[in-house]
Amino acid sequence: SAMTAFMVWRLLPDLVALPGPGAHRAKQSELEAEVARRRQAEAALQVALDELSRVNQELESRVAERTADLTAANEELERFAYIASHDLRAPLRALMTVPEWLRETLRERYGSVDDDLEVDLREMEVQSGRMDRLLTDLLTYARIGQSGEFWEVIDPEAKIRESVALAGVPEGFEVQIEGDLP
Template sequence: MDVLKQVFLGDFMPHGMCYMWKPGLLWLHVSSDSLIFLAYTSIPITLLYILKRRQDLFFSKIMALFVAFVLLCGFTHAIAIWNVWNGAYWFSGAVKSITALVSVATAIALYKLIPALDAIPTVHDLQHQIALRNNKEKELQTQQQLLERYSTELIRSNQELTQFAYVASHDLKSPLRGIRQLNTFIKEDLENAQIDLPESVQQHMKLVDTRINRMNKLLDDLLEYSRVDNIENDIEESIEIVDCNHLTQDLFELVNSKPNFKLSLSDPLPTVLTLKTPLTTVFRNLFDNAIKHHDKDQGVIDVKVEEQDNYYLFTVSDDGPGVAPDYHEKILALFKTLKPRDQVEGSGMGLAMIKKIITRFGGNININSDLGKGMSFSFQWPKETLVRQVFSLNTTQ
């Protein structure tokens, strides 16, 4: 008890005696120290409130030191008021010594922050950065408008090209039928007149038939290619359950023109809920391509599948002559073939049509082949959920 009295009361004369207990002078110091104490107390409370709300502030540690420093400074003024009527100078000195230590620590910490403070952008720097950002945003907006314009033009051009392909393939059918009929009339007239044509002329007549059939096939494929983008409007009526085992077997039997060819299913294929027509087109053209370009009268076409997150990865392989890697991209292009048209019948559109369909449904197609090592086509086909998403996206464009 005596120790506490010694610390807080002390044996020294109170500070008021130095003021000679003059009321004006005494209350001048007391009121000033009171206001300083209240101000110094409110400052750290405000800083603590800011630190609590913004714990991400870079200067949170230095602010904590400022809180301690200002609070201790306020206590020194509160003790000064106490010592007006008491002589607790040991206690006052102890608080001042603690305040001195905190003050020195704060000064050192603040000195170490000089590089970080120098790195803080000035108002001019911020205004310059904002101006640059606004200019970039204007440039991006301009580029976005150009892209939207180009996109609109591209969509319009694609629609016009698709319409042109449809009209051309449809309207050219009529004169082609006329040419075919005229060629038939010529052969019938020659037969009725019992005229024996030279072998070369007969070959030319057969060549005309072959070219007519090729042109007809080209127009059919062109028409089908132009219809790839015309997906049905009602997904609920178009989507259906497809057993890929039955689908591939039926298509193979349909396109197989060589009795010694066989279809092999490495594993049972899945039953999927999808749009049947485009999937049928893909398998039919892959089978037709494998059989048509095979260098032997017998061969095997193998179909297997691997399930992925949102896709089925189908692989159609054959044991044919294969294609060198340099030509893999070429054979997927429109109207491209690696053999003369008189050697292998085809329009050069089958693989291009496959690529367009698969790309339309958000998938990829890859070729794995080399000369003399057969050929494998791997393509992704979307599962039901993704089919609906792609369908919805396509119909809104």
């Protein structure tokens, strides 16, 4: 019929434009090449992920090893601090009694203690008292790791002043604390 011929005639350009077997083969080759590239990229990505995983495990192993070493070193330091401070306290306590013994001896022999010597004896008492506090603090530090206590609220300004007093400020120097401390 004329109508069928007219419809076919209108669709003819579209029918002629349909790809033939050569175009299909070319497109198939392009798709196969793209699939191959993607598979290579996926394989390379998997290799990179495997390497990243291996390096990550190696780093985690190193961190665990170093953490164990650090923990052992800290435990050894705590043991040393405890033993050292404990062993130093006995001779220090003996030294702390020397100024009073000297006073008693001097009073028995001479009736009194020279003022200059008294100043020196008091300084011995002050310094041995400081040493005793340091050893007590060292013992406390060594026990912290054993007791699980880790936090203490302190007054920073008081601690700074105490540290300055323990260290001794040279004559002519002054330590100033400016501003509010946390």
